[in-house]
Amino acid sequence: TQLLEQSPQFLSIQEGENLTVYCNSSSVFSSLQWYRQEPGEGPVLLVTVVTGGEVKKLKRLTFQFGDARKDSSLHITAAQPGDTGLYLCAGDIVAGGNTPLVFGKGTRLSVIA
Amino acid sequence: DAGVIQSPRHEVTEMGQEVTLRCKPISGHDYLFWYRQTMMRGLELLIYFNNNVPIDDSGMPEDRFSAKMPNASFSTLKIQPSEPRDSAVYFCASILGSVLTEAFFGQGTRLTVV
Numbered sequence: 757t758q759l760l761e762q763s764p765q766f767l768s769i770q771e772g773e774n775l776t777v778y779c780n781s782s783s784v785f786s787s788l789q790w791y792r793q794e795p796g797e798g799p800v801l802l803v804t805v806v807t808g809g810e811v812k813k814l815k816r817l818t819f820q821f822g823d824a825r826k827d828s829s830l831h832i833t834a835a836q837p838g839d840t841g842l843y844l845c846a847g848d849i850v851a852g853g854n855t856p857l858v859f860g861k862g863t864r865l866s867v868i869a
Numbered sequence: 870d871a872g873v874i875q876s877p878r879h880e881v882t883e884m885g886q887e888v889t890l891r892c893k894p895i896s897g898h899d900y901l902f903w904y905r906q907t908m909m910r911g912l913e914l915l916i917y918f919n920n921n922v923p924i925d926d927s928g929m930p931e932d933r934f935s936a937k938m939p940n941a942s943f944s945t946l947k948i949q950p951s952e953p954r955d956s957a958v959y960f961c962a963s964i965l966g967s968v969l970t971e972a973f974f975g976q977g978t979r980l981t982v983v
Contacts, residue, residue, distance in 0.1 A: 789972075798873075798960050798974025799912070844912065846972075857902065857962075857972055861911030 759783055760845055760860035768866040772834050777863040779845035780827045786848050788828050790819055793842040793862070835867045875961050875975035882982055887949040890978045892961030893942055900964040902972065903936055903946050907957045918944065951982045 761780045769775055779788070787806045791799035803812050805821035805828060812819045816839075818831040832839055844862040874893040882888050894901050902917040916926040921938045929936070933952070938944040948955055958979050962972045 791972075796976070798962070798977055799972075800974070801971040804971075858914065859904075859912040 759858045760847060762843075762845060762860035762863050764863060765861065766864050766866075768868065769835055771837060771867055771869050774831070774833050775835060775865070776829055776831045777843055777865070778827065778829050779860055781847070782826065783847075784825050786825075788821055788825075788845060788847040789857075790828070790830055791844045791846060793844060794840075799842075799844055832865075835865075837867045837869045840865060840867050873961055873963055873973050873975035875959075875978050877978060878976060880978060880980045882951055882980070884952055884982055885950045886982075887947065888951045888955075888980060888982075890946040890948075890959050890961075890980070892944045892946070892975060894944070894961070894963030895965070895973055896942065898963035898965045898973070899941075901938060901944050902962045902964070903944070904960040904962065905957045906960060906977070912960070915946070948980075951980075953982045956981050 759781055763778050767775060787804055789804045790802045792802055793799040803814055803819045805812060805819055808821060808823045808825045810821045816833045820829050828845055830843060842862045842864050844859050846857045846859045873895055876891045880888060899920050903915040904912050905915055906912045913928055915928045916936045917924055918938045921941055934948055936946045958977045960974050960977045962974045964970055964972050
């Protein structure tokens with residue numbers, strides 16, 4: 757059973773389009789992180805969200821943590837080819853074993869010029 | 870700091886052979902994680918250490934897998950004997966302080982067992 761479900765699994769869009777990817781769980785998280793991974797490399801942190809309802813912006817990327825701290829979204833405005841990569845969400849569960857950094861399977865984004 | 874260093878970058882071995890993957894975390898980081906990544910299962914946590922002590926190894930798939938951290942600057946993940954289904958990219962990551970901070974990943978070891 758995957759603790760963090762990401763959707764869509766694959767996304768191919770044209771340069772300049774907007775997109776949103778989602779990260780959902782039935783578990784409550786103390787915090788949630790978004791990473792981007794490029795081919796042949798390890799994931800690199802984009803952002804950490806901690807407070808329910810929190811919104812963070814990183815240039816054209818907007819991250820939101822759900823009010824109940826069970827879900828998150830990543831919105832990219834005017835996507836660029838450089839945004840291409842695997843986007844992973846990762847969270848640490850609030851209670852019951854507290855396994856840190858459980859990852860979703862990711863959304864593989866391809867932005868076509 | 871050079872970041873998290875993993876070796877080798879690529880490993881091709883025959884089924885039944887022993888495989889040892891190595892990781893040097895960032896100096897001063899007190900958490901170290903081993904992950905396995907496949908298309909089917911994504912990034913799976915295998916085991917993690919805090920101050921060189923294994924905290925949770927429930928993700929280790931079988932007794933064929935073992936991990937050690939003899940000191941703060943070195944960890945190994947061993948598979949003995951290896952099987953084709955172990956083929957994957959294995960990542961090591963380190964964190965300073967708490968799980969709320971950034972995890973720094975190595976470039977991974979791509980293991981192919983034939």
